Amino acid sequence: MQEKQQTAMNRRNFLRAFGGASTTAVAAAAVTLTPGEAQAYDPGEEETRARYRETEHVKAFYRVNGYETLKK
């Protein structure tokens, strides 16, 4: 009975010790891996530059959608 209790205690001690160690490890990791500012995706200047140009094609679209053209 005594032996049985001792085994049980040992197991609990082990878990307690293991739990304590892991908590310390997590704390240490938190200190070393301090998260920085979140970085938004930046595809760069080349990809964010304006592609729109008022070409003849685009001007023709505006012209045919205007009311004066629609009326004819």
Place this chain on the structure above:
Amino acid sequence: MARMKFLCDADRCIECNACVTACKNEHDVPWGINRRRVVTINDGKPGERSVSMACMHCTDAPCAAVCPVDCFYTTADAVVLHSKDLCIGCGYCFYACPFGAPQYPRVGNFGSRGKMDKCTFCAAGPEGDSTEIEYAKYGANRLAEGKLPLCAEMCSTKSLLAGDGEIIAAIYKERVTQRGYGSGAWGWQTAYRETIDV
């Protein structure tokens, strides 16, 4: 700097779905995804209105605000684009978007529905302009070719307008002014009778 906008003149839309078909064809959009669709209100009743809907390229885009991997970006001409390399297909943008623009290639739960796909205002994505890889991921880059979105360019009734927000707003304003007594000049009251309850 011009800001790209869509504007659907609901009094002119006849729900032909040509914009939807043109978009699917131009970008080789896979089955199950519609970057653009036509929504009809009061279908079959007097006063029925249809409006062509896609990504509205919001100024302060809610999809970008909720994205956990920050895959959205806005170009200098105010087009909201995203990177499919970063997208994890979580679906948050779909819940955040007031227009239901984000679409997914597969039906599934968190992370299993594939990369999000949406209207790009025919400006494709972050890969090089008009490259094969860009086309495969996002479709054609008409804006880089000096053109406008095909959905608007081939609208049969000139309902869907796209381009510089200030110019298309001026075109719409001119139309509204010329129609005279409200929208009825182009709608049901003209087609049937003046007394119809719209």
